[in-house]
Amino acid sequence: MTAQEDRELDEALALASTGSTTAATPGTATARGAMRWAEARNVASRAGRSAPGRTLRMVLGEALGHVLAEPLTALTDLPSFDTSAMDGWAVAGPGPWGLRDGGGILAGRSVSGVLADGEAVRIATGARVPPGVTAVLRTEHARTDEAKGRLRALRSVVPGQDIRPRGQECRSGDQLLPAGALVTPAVLGLAAAAGYDELLVVPRPRVEILVLGDELLAEGLPHDGMVRDALGPMAGPWLRALGAEVLATRRLVDDADALFDAVTTSEADLVVTTGGTAAGPVDHVHPVLSKAGAELLVDGVAVRPGHPMLLARLASGRHLVGLPGNPLAAVSGLLTLVEPLLSTLAGRAPVDPSITPVRERVPGHPHDTRLVPVAYRADGAVPLRYQGPAMLRGIAAADGLAVIPFGGAEPGDELGILDLPWGRPSSEGCFT
Numbered sequence: 001m002t003a004q005e006d007r008e009l010d011e012a013l014a015l016a017s018t019g020s021t022t023a024a025t026p027g028t029a030t031a032r033g034a035m036r037w038a039e040a041r042n043v044a045s046r047a048g049r050s051a052p053g054r055t056l057r058m059v060l061g062e063a064l065g066h067v068l069a070e071p072l073t074a075l076t077d078l079p080s081f082d083t084s085a086m087d088g089w090a091v092a093g094p095g096p097w098g099l100r101d102g103g104g105i106l107a108g109r110s111v112s113g114v115l116a117d118g119e120a121v122r123i124a125t126g127a128r129v130p131p132g133v134t135a136v137l138r139t140e141h142a143r144t145d146e147a148k149g150r151l152r153a154l155r156s157v158v159p160g161q162d163i164r165p166r167g168q169e170c171r172s173g174d175q176l177l178p179a180g181a182l183v184t185p186a187v188l189g190l191a192a193a194a195g196y197d198e199l200l201v202v203p204r205p206r207v208e209i210l211v212l213g214d215e216l217l218a219e220g221l222p223h224d225g226m227v228r229d230a231l232g233p234m235a236g237p238w239l240r241a242l243g244a245e246v247l248a249t250r251r252l253v254d255d256a257d258a259l260f261d262a263v264t265t266s267e268a269d270l271v272v273t274t275g276g277t278a279a280g281p282v283d284h285v286h287p288v289l290s291k292a293g294a295e296l297l298v299d300g301v302a303v304r305p306g307h308p309m310l311l312a313r314l315a316s317g318r319h320l321v322g323l324p325g326n327p328l329a330a331v332s333g334l335l336t337l338v339e340p341l342l343s344t345l346a347g348r349a350p351v352d353p354s355i356t357p358v359r360e361r362v363p364g365h366p367h368d369t370r371l372v373p374v375a376y377r378a379d380g381a382v383p384l385r386y387q388g389p390a391m392l393r394g395i396a397a398a399d400g401l402a403v404i405p406f407g408g409a410e411p412g413d414e415l416g417i418l419d420l421p422w423g424r425p426s427s428e429g430c431f432t
Contacts, residue, residue, distance in 0.1 A: 034300035034307060037336060037369035037403070041350070043297050044311055044337045047319060048344025051269065056203045060192060063183045065243065066201035067347035072177040072187070075195030078169040082129040085162040088138040089151055090129060093117035099149045105130065120151045129163055136162035170194070180347055202347035204245040208268035209235045211251045212259065212275040213325060214282070218251065230327045230392060231274040238334055239272070241421035242342050254282035264292050269318055269345055272338065275325030277308045285310070285322045294320065298337065302368040305389030306332030311341070326389040332371050335401060335418045353403055353416030356381045364408030373398035374417065381417060395420075 035043070055069040084090065090105065091097050097120035104122025105111060115121060115132040123129070123136060135157050143152050170176060176190060183201060191199060209232070216229040229251070236246045247268050252258050254276070263271055276285040289296065289312050298311040306329040310322040319341060323333040340350045357380040364370055373394035374381040381402055386394035395401070402409075403416040 034302040034368075035298050037301055037303040040298050040301040040303075040309075040311075040336055041340050044321075045340040045344050045350045047297055047311065047313065048341045051317060051319065051345055053347075054203055055200055057198050057200050059198050060188050060196065063199045063201050064185065064188060066183050066199075066203065068177060068179050068181045068183065068187075069200045069202045069347065070179050071175045072181070072191060072194070072196075072199075074170045074172050074174045074176055076172050077167040078193055079164050079166060082133075082166050083164045084123045084125055084127050084129055084136045085164050086136055086138045087125050088123060088136050088162065089120045089142055090115060090123040090133045090135075091120045091137050091151070091153075091157065092132045092134050094134075095120075095151065095153050095157065097151045099144070099146075099151055133163070134159050138162060180349070182348065204243055205269040205342050205345040206247050206267070207239050207244040207270045207272060207342075208247045208262075208266045209239070209249040210259070210262050210271060210273045211235070211249065212254060212273055212284075214254045216251065231323070231325070231330050234327070234392075235272065235274065235323075235330070235334075238331075238421070239338070239342070242334075242339055243346050243348070244270070244342055254284065256284040256288055259284050260288045260291060263288060263314070263320060266318075270338075270341065271314075271318070271320040273320065273322045274330055275323075277310055277322040277324055289320065301336060303332060303336060304365050304368050304370050305329035306336060306371070307368070309333035309337055311337050324389070327392045328373075328387070328395055329389040331392075331395055332401070335371070339418075339421075351419070353418050354400075355414050356402075356417050357412050357414050358383065358402060358409050360411055362402065362404050362409045364404050364406055366406065369406075370404035371401040371418070372404055373400075374402045375399050380412075381415065 058066065092115040097118055100115070100119045100121040104124065105127045106124050107126035109127065111128045111130040113130065115130050117132070120137070129136070137153055137157060141154050143154055144150070176194060177187065181187065183199065211229060211232045215226055217226050218229060218232070222228055232249055232251060236249045239246050250262065252262060273285055276283045279286070293315040294312040296310060296312050298309070300307060301309050305326060306324055308324050309332070312320045312322070314320055321333065321337050321341065323330040343350045356376070358374070359377065359380040359382050362372055362383050372387055373384045375384055375397060376399045383402065384394040384398055398420065400417040400419040403418065409415055
């Protein structure tokens, strides 16, 4: 966001706080022609669905965090044979029972012979139940007389008790999970139990990050008009948390030819640039996209911060998201355009904002959506200070970004919250 836009935002918020402005009608374009925030997210999601799909067969140990590209169908009955659910005695017929010679039945061992009526044999949890068994009698529910070789039940025995019958969980050919399900540790266990060694998954989208700006320092303190690059260290981990495979983070000087070469030769499914999306003398993203024959799907979003973000479809069918250079504005672009795009590229459903009441009044912009860092408390979300487009202090302490509608929000109003990816229970292996 430019300095002029910063001033306009400050003026607009001051006016909104006095109630002396009129909000624009939701769903219409702003005066600058920027796309409404919710529509921009929908466009990004649809763009991901239209991209060429890739699938990959991966061994179970590598599939964690990916999405199933096909339904998970049982390759066997589960369990595949009748098994004992408890340590105890396999018994045949009504008791008391005579103790069978030859030791007990252990898990993983083959079973020989039928258990005759009136017989009992030791059995371990998970062991295959031999033919002829009426029930499994738990150890604590039985009394043995070793001298007489007899077993008695301490309570009534119900036929079939503590036996897991073959196919109790599923039959071979049953669909266990649909395509699009996230591969979690539990899914890996289910797949292994159902007979899988590999899974067909949608691979993580490949992303390359291009950090633009002659004024950026990679290390040390800011000096002589130079500033530290905050987006380079942040963007890669953030994108990994969103499920991407980050191929590289590259710093480029403000040179149109260098940017053109980087964009047109990238092998990534998504190129993410930082800075250079406005109309300044060294803002080369728009001219480079035009030269590359790209189609602009989103060119500016009616959101503060982050107004000059963009989404383009490259001639190769891949995509580029241009993030503003200010750090919090770039975060706004990550959650507005990059997250829904990556979700659909990865075969996942887009993450909808959670709904939470806000504890305090939050001023709104008269025309645009605002995204404000908030922290969760027991009685709702609390807006945090340091909300300027160049600030990261607020988002570093936040649980998410609240979506503030035109005119603002009052205490108790329920707002959509864009949760940060590392705070979600479903973010499987988000930093791997």
